[in-house]
Amino acid sequence: MKLVLLGTGGFLPTDAAQTACYFLPEVGVMLDAGSGTYHLPKYLQYPELDIYLSHAHGDHTSGLVYLFASYLTADYLHGGETLDADNISGFVQRANEALPRTRIHADEKTLAFVQPIHAYLPYQWLPLQAQEPLPNGGVLTHFMMECETVGYRLDWPGHSLAYITDTIARPDSAYLEHIRGVDLLLHECNGPDHLSVLTEHIGHSHLSSALEAAAQAQVKRLVLIHSSPIESLGYSTNLEAVRSIFPNVEIGYDKMEIDF
Ligand SMILES: [Zn+2]
Structure with a gap:
């Protein structure tokens, strides 16, 4: 199963990193929709798109306004048609028809913030179910974390992934049980150890705490986001100074492709 990191930054996009967006092209599943959504057209290959939001902040939702342009651009990139004055209306029509096939899943609180802002766009807005079926026999489960953010776990036979963002990693965090043993953990990290008081104050994890979370949950691979x-x-x-806590760790970057 392939995962593409479309946006690995937080808070504000930079030249180096767009904000939170992670995409599974083979099943049309996207985790968060930050500014990294603009990378989507190149990777879009599935006729449906399911977006799961962790929370309402703009660095995780600003890309929801890019979907019409993303669908049109993907059609241009993969459809084999040149774009001209005679066929532009067809491109526009197909992109418009794709919008209502977009399903956006989130907890009730996030929906209450995000849905009204995008009321002019004909997406489907769906409250998270305890077990969300995924293509290819997968299932998505969710759990609430500190800072009122939703964490996700996605399981397929032989492949598993967890997504933890915008929360504080602690040795006794309840979410650790939910992510136990996954093949791949995307875990947020927002600062070095000597600024741990600051990162906790702003509701984020520091370097060692993210690695300790991965070690405690006995995941196989950790990518910091x-x-x-x-x-x-x-x-x-x-990173090298603390790698012994959890050796199989990498720092994620935009357009990084991971097989898990
Ligand atoms: Zn964030």
Whole structure:
């Protein structure tokens, strides 16, 4: 199963990283819809799109307004037709027809914030169900975390993925049981260890705490996401010093492709 990291930044897009968006092309599932959504057309191959939102903040939802343009651009990239004055109306019509096939799943609180803002767009808005069936025999489950963010776990026979963002990793965090043993964990990390008081104050995890979460949950592979646009919160030069906590760790980057 392939995962493409369309946006690995948090808070504010930068030249280096768009904001939160993670896409599974083979099944048409997207986790969050930040500014990284603009990378979607290149990877879109499934006729349906299911978007699961972790919470309502703009760095996770701003890309919801890009979907019409994304569908049209994907049609142009993959449809084999050149674009001209005679056929532009066909492109527009097909993109408009794709909008109502877009299903956006979120908890009730997130829907209450996000749905009214996008009322002019004909998406389907769906409250999260305890078990969401996924294509190819998969299932998605969710759980609430600290800072009122939803965490996700996606399981297929032989493949599993968990997505943890915008929360504080603690040794006793309840979400650790939900992500136990996954093949791939996307876990947020918003700062180096010496700024752990600050990262906790702003509702985020620091470097060692993210690695400790992965070790405690006995996941197989960890990719750190949701990097800060503020330079002093960067942690790439600190990783080797703490790698022993959880050796199979990488720092995610935009357009990184992962097979799990
Ligand atoms: Zn965020």
